[in-house]
Ligand code: HEC
Ligand code: HEC
Ligand code: HEC
């Protein structure tokens with residue numbers, strides 16, 4: 001009887017010890033500041049294969065304790081977004097640190113203007129990741145190529161060089177044709193075709209979105225920097 005009791009206490013001690021060890025492991029797991037870095041979310045997008053994690057996931061100021069409490073708040077639903085373990089949320093500023101170009105045809109900062117309030121309800125064109133969600137193994141992650149409709153309903157050209165004209169195309173809601181003749185950012189060295197037959201096919205646009213080669217031109221006006229903040 002006595003020895004049975006002894007075994008029981010021993011087992012209880014083992015259980016206690018296991019509990020303590022498990023608790024410590026969990027604590028380490030959830031407080032380890034670099035936890036994000038250990039798990040990539042998916043394949044890097046086109047061109048980003050060689051870009052280091054910390055170039056976008058900028059290390060966060062603040063103690064590990066602050067980070068842990070921020071994440072506890074998030075679990076409790078009191079904070080909308082994770083503070084990220086060890087790194088801040090990636091935003092468009094991080095993209096611009098390498099990609100900023102003064103002659104971008106559609107600079108995101110423009111779309112905060114009041115006149116785009118309605119467009120903003122349909123497409124957050126002021127945010128790079130709206131169209132370039134990272135870790136998808138793609139280049140453009142939009143599921144539509146006709147989103148020009150949000151801002152170009154009134155586009156009309158005097159002496160329009162194309163036939164059917166822009167006004168005709170827009171009247172017939174053929175929004176998928178826009179990217180067959182124009183790129184979006186205007187960074188490709190190309191002559192804009194005046195006939196749709198001379199443009200890019202829809203399939204080629206989709207292939208480009210998915211990570212294939214650029215159908216517009218292999219030459220660009222500007223390349224991004226390899227490391228953030230390196231721009232001349
Ligand atoms: C080109 C920029 C970029 C690079 C490089 C990058 N990421 Fe990300 N990563 C992002 C963006 C953007 C998100 C989405 C964040 C959001 O939705 O707020 C993200 C999300 C994540 C997430 C999900 C957690 C979260 O905060 O949403 C993990 C985990 C992650 N990245 C790990 C990595 C790892 C590991 C590497 C290196 C192999 C890496 N990332 C490289 C841009 C990048
Ligand atoms: C550290 C610098 C750096 C940061 C930060 C960065 N990029 Fe890049 N990006 C590059 C480089 C370098 C390439 C490859 C350029 C090439 O292949 O010619 C690239 C390629 C791309 C491409 C494909 C370009 C092409 O012509 O195929 C897109 C789209 C892109 N980045 C968007 C983003 C977005 C969106 C973010 C923010 C979430 C971001 N980048 C953050 C450096 C960066
Ligand atoms: C409303 C959607 C949208 C937004 C917002 C957007 N892009 Fe793009 N981006 C595209 C589309 C569509 C293409 C493919 C057509 C082209 O090459 O211009 C593209 C192509 C690119 C390319 C490859 C061609 C080039 O210009 O060198 C890069 C790099 C790029 N985007 C970076 C960015 C960055 C950085 C941001 C934020 C500052 C951003 N984009 C915001 C839709 C968008």
Ligand code: HEC
Pocket residue numbers: 105106110111116119123125145146147148149150151152178179182183184
């Ligand atoms: C969020 C609003 C918005 C979206 C979406 C948008 N554009 Fe634009 N686009 C503009 C603005 C603003 C201008 C600048 C002209 C102006 O001030 O009216 C412009 C200018 C242009 C120009 C002329 C650039 C120049 O050099 O004069 C072209 C071409 C163009 N857009 C094509 C497109 C195509 C193609 C799409 C869809 C793939 C698209 N846009 C989507 C707002 C937008």
Ligand code: HEC
Pocket residue numbers: 148152155157161162166169170174175177178179180181182192193194195196199
């Ligand atoms: C058949 C080819 C073709 C198609 C399709 C096309 N465009 Fe154009 N677009 C042109 C040409 C050519 C010009 C004049 C030269 C230039 O600006 O590059 C032009 C000019 C423009 C301009 C500049 C206007 C200005 O005042 O300078 C805008 C904006 C524009 N297009 C938007 C669009 C939109 C939005 C669509 C889709 C509804 C579209 N384009 C479809 C060929 C095309």
